Amino acid sequence: MSKVILITGASRGIGRSAALLAGARGWSVGVNYASNAQAADETVAAVRAAGGKAVAIQGDVRDEAAIIAMFDATEEAFGKLDGVVNNAGIVAPGSPLAEMDIDRLRRIFDTNVLGAYLCAREAARRLSRSRGGKGGAIVNVSSAAARLGAPNEYVDYAGSKGAIDVLTIGLSKELGPEGVRVNAIRPGLIETDIHASGGRPDRAQVLGVQTPLGRPGTADEVGETIVWLLSDASSYVTGAILDVTGGR
Template sequence: MTSVTIVTGGGRGIGAATARRLAAAGHDVVVGYRNDQAAAEAVVADVRAAGHRGVAVPADTADPDQVQRLFDAAADLGPLTGLVNNAGITSPIGPFADLRVDDLRRVVDVNLVGYVLCAQQAARRMTRGGAIVNVSSAAATLGSPGEYVHYAAVKAATDTLTVGLAKELAPHGIRVNAVAPGIIRTDIHALSGAPDRPDTAAGRIPLGRAGEPDEVAGAIAFLLGPDASYTTGAVLRIAGGL
């Protein structure tokens, strides 16, 4: 059976690396993106170069109508077998007391509500079984004091979502797992106002360096693949020892 997998936030960082890795592993890939069409189309070009079908679909995952359109586009390729819930944002790094309500609401909407909406669509459509991987964060257990406690709290909710869905969807042949990356070299740090964070934080990472998107993508591909057929409800930490 052909693997058809949606990767949200698939135009950059971990999402882009995952889409490319999945294509190499035999998946047709739907790349969800919010703003950067050119980046998403570049990923799709790589998917097709690997010999598989790819399509880029604009979607704000916090909007249920746009999420439905994303999943409808995937249905055009065949029955859905995989979902990588990766689209996410942070807000400016800073003290918890300075957190603005609009930043809080956007972080919750994208990183939690968006994951729920996408997982809900996947649960409805994976009629032949499948696998979901939620991209969480090591922040869920570290708390991210002085940086973004609210983001860490939302990622802790992602871990709980993963465990609960794994138990509920197991009878339907749907596995649900998560990866919890630490500090990975992506542009999310620039968006939070600390573009050099992967380098400045290296001293407190036991392995002595930030991670690379491909190092997370490999774990996601494993959790979606046949070698993880008895793995569900797991949160795989990829954080260099943090």
Template sequence: MPVLLITGGSRGIGAALAIAAAREGYDVALTYASDRASADAVVAKIAALGRTAVAIEADVAREADVVRAFAEVDRRFGSLDAVVINAGITGTFTRVDTLDVAMLERVLAVNVTGAFMTAREAVRRLSTAHGGRGGAIVVISSRAATLGSPGEYVHYAASKAAVDTLVRGLSKEIAREGVRVNGVQPGLIDTEIHARAGRPERVAQIAPNVPMGRAGTAEEVAQSVLWLLSPLASYVTGAILEVGGGR
């Protein structure tokens, strides 16, 4: 059975993707930063679908944690077919002129350094140049990378623009090594990430401005990711798919 690793898989888009992937026949490894209960709940749902799942505690901003997470996947499953780089944080809502450096450094460490370290370990296992059998990587970005998010979190938008560049560059770097690399830019998605950043009202406020007139769901993003992972997207690499209802 194909094996999928999802970073940040205990809540929101990551959790929805883990469950949707299990329905499609994947065994799933997911990382979580601290919420063991939520991670265990996702694992239980996957087990109920008849698939194997494991939750691994890891702070993706720490190289040692990323290396250990992949080693655990090696130990538990013996192989890896796909990786979704999903772990990310927004930081607080703030203008650039009131930006806290410690918060900025943490956002960049998780969203950018974490993405690069995860991609590195994925390539070392999937690439035919490293003895792998090929596979697919999808990076979860954000429409903020294009829109800039003025007055909210330009720092977060910039971190996601960085991972868009990772997608474009890495996809070309390993295109002849059997690995496809693509990105997804979710727009306004109804998950708890807004409340965790201190703006639980944000979805209701912005949804009327989305051309489709509503926020998206984590499940809708998950289906887009699964398409990019699948053979249906066999000639797609270096693409960044907008999943934002037209916004």
């Protein structure tokens, strides 16, 4: 069955992979991006080539009005939503907490926590049956850092993802009666460009060999898990936090 999905931060990495895999199922995808319009347009073209429909939607998740607008744009293009992937997030260069300034902390928490909560809130409003929605699924993108702590690298990022785990558990209990499943994935060392934004482009390769599976993961491997959680194949799964970490 064809679905309508909104993915935040879908122009690169895990979000892009999830969008392409959704397209391969014939789904319609709202491809949200913050600033890289070219990457978003390339993702849209790839989703269409895979067999789906897609539209690029600019919007910073730190902006409440932009979030509402991206939900509106997806539904105007394709109809009522079936699912939302709460994926947009950032990391800053590795540093112990003692060296982090207030601007960095605000940027991390405004994007990764407040932005994610606002997206989840809007998803709850759109999907809940008592509010006119048709039920569906929310997939929150957390991180293995939420349980590992990321010491001397980014405990701020790790803390922001811990909040996503708690959001997932609480919201799944709120929305279960509304026909909405809420789950999270915790990626581990995945080959995406987020590591470069943290100052260590080779981080996944260097540390990935230390996992039980002996390698870093790919964005597609995480994307497959996201699409499964969005699909009817996971119809009895809610409140789950799935590690996609190669055993790390």
